Amino acid sequence: MSSFTTEQELKLYLLAHGIRIEAEAEEEWMKRFGGPMSLSEYASTSGICLFTTSGIYINAPFIEAFTKTTEARFVFDGEFAIVRRDTRIPVSVIPVPAYHHIMYRDGGKEFPYTKIGVTHTDRCRISPIEGCAWVCTFCDLPYEKRYGKNPKHELLRAIELAKSDSLSPARHVLISGGTPRPEDEPWIDDIYAFIAQNSPIPVDVMMPARHEMDYPAWLRSVGVNMLSINIEIWDPDRAQRITPNKARQLGREHYLNYIEEAVKAFGIGFVQSLMVFGEAIEPIESTLDGVRALVERGCIPVLSPFRPDFTTPMSKKQPATIGEMQKVYFETVRICNKSGTGLKPGPRCMPCHHNTVVFPDKSGFYVPLGGDLTNRSWNNK
Ligand code: SF4
Numbered sequence: 062m063s064s065f066t067t068e069q070e071l072k073l074y075l076l077a078h079g080i081r082i083e084a085e086a087e088e089e090w091m092k093r094f095g096g097p098m099s100l101s102e103y104a105s106t107s108g109i110c111l112f113t114t115s116g117i118y119i120n121a122p123f124i125e126a127f128t129k130t131t132e133a134r135f136v137f138d139g140e141f142a143i144v145r146r147d148t149r150i151p152v153s154v155i156p157v158p159a160y161h162h163i164m165y166r167d168g169g170k171e172f173p174y175t176k177i178g179v180t181h182t183d184r185c186r187i188s189p190i191e192g193c194a195w196v197c198t199f200c201d202l203p204y205e206k207r208y209g210k211n212p213k214h215e216l217l218r219a220i221e222l223a224k225s226d227s228l229s230p231a232r233h234v235l236i237s238g239g240t241p242r243p244e245d246e247p248w249i250d251d252i253y254a255f256i257a258q259n260s261p262i263p264v265d266v267m268m269p270a271r272h273e274m275d276y277p278a279w280l281r282s283v284g285v286n287m288l289s290i291n292i293e294i295w296d297p298d299r300a301q302r303i304t305p306n307k308a309r310q311l312g313r314e315h316y317l318n319y320i321e322e323a324v325k326a327f328g329i330g331f332v333q334s335l336m337v338f339g340e341a342i343e344p345i346e347s348t349l350d351g352v353r354a355l356v357e358r359g360c361i362p363v364l365s366p367f368r369p370d371f372t373t374p375m376s377k378k379q380p381a382t383i384g385e386m387q388k389v390y391f392e393t394v395r396i397c398n399k400s401g402t403g404l405k406p407g408p409r410c411m412p413c414h415h416n417t418v419v420f421p422d423k424s425g426f427y428v429p430l431g432g433d434l435t436n437r438s439w440n441n442k
Pocket residue numbers: 193194195196197200201202203238239240304
């Protein structure tokens with residue numbers, strides 16, 4: 062592929078500039094699903110979730126300051142559509158799930174389930190740790206939430222509610238959330254094992270590297286399906302400034318060796334790593350060096366365009382541009398093709414494409430809605 066389709070171009074435009082919501086579209090959404098239209102939590106998941114007829118999933122931001130200049134409108138004229146200049150593309154929408162309104166009790170107080178579980182498209186993300194022991198300057202978690210541990214059985218209950226949700230049923234789980242303090246690592250190990258063994262839907266884990274190189278093999282042994290170990294920033298100086306705890310604790314070489322061990326344990330196609338990109342993060346060539354290092358190790362690169370969050374020290378920085386997205390995507394596809402591994406930009410789950418720069422194809426690498434997320438023989442097709 063050397064050029065983008067109209068739908069693909071529109072996705073990049075929306076990721077960079079956001080969308081304006083017309084009153085009729087909001088009214089129709091509220092009539093069908095109630096509100097809110099988005100949970101506006103992490104910067105990268107703060108938009109409305111849409112998908113086109115060709116299976117392109119889009120998270121379109123609509124509240125950030127930079128959407129003030131957008132040309133794109135979300136309309137309802139008998140069906141939902143995105144209109145930009147003379148282009149009109151019909152879209153389906155994915156509402157915020159109904160279980161987000163349900164409450165649970167902990168320590169004599171009531172909390173909404175969104176405190177521990179949130180579904181975007183078809184994936185429920187649960188957060189054992191609220192807040193974070195680390196402070197990265199692009200992430201709102203440490204600035205918005207106090208550090209705490211969420212109750213184990215409510216984490217499982219959130220998954221059960223997410224799976225049977227009437228508006229947006231989840232079909233897989235990501236255990237993510239904040240990084241635990243060192244003394245809470247045994248606690249979260251127990252959570253990983255408990256959730257992987259009791260969840261009614263496949264479980265993925267996103268976490269920083271540990272010291273122990275055999276940790277990925279242990280995660281696999283307890284039933285975790287896929288693993289995300291995010292490099293995020295390749296340049297060591299930029300990493301020191303933006304993700305200081307991570308950069309200080311275990312260096313880049315450790316991360317790469319750890320990712321290699323993870324690929325041995327989970328297999329190619331079941332380990333991924335996010336690269337956050339845009340000039341505010343690091344030069345694009347540096348991001349691409351990171352992509353090369355990941356692909357060489359059999360790890361799926363996931364291209365996450367930087368989107369500033371207004372609660373963080375990077376709130377005034379520019380989001381990734383369309384030009385940067387195009388360059389990073391085409392170069393990453395080229396690097397993947399050259400590797401001969403069958404890898405492509407991730408994630409593999411198509412509904413999870415919504416906030417990353419990636420597009421479906423017919424290779425069998427991407428798993429469509431309803432496909433088997435646990436199929437470990439994708440590369441033999
Ligand atoms: S480690 Fe993750 S959750 Fe914690 S501050 Fe950094 S990006 Fe946010």
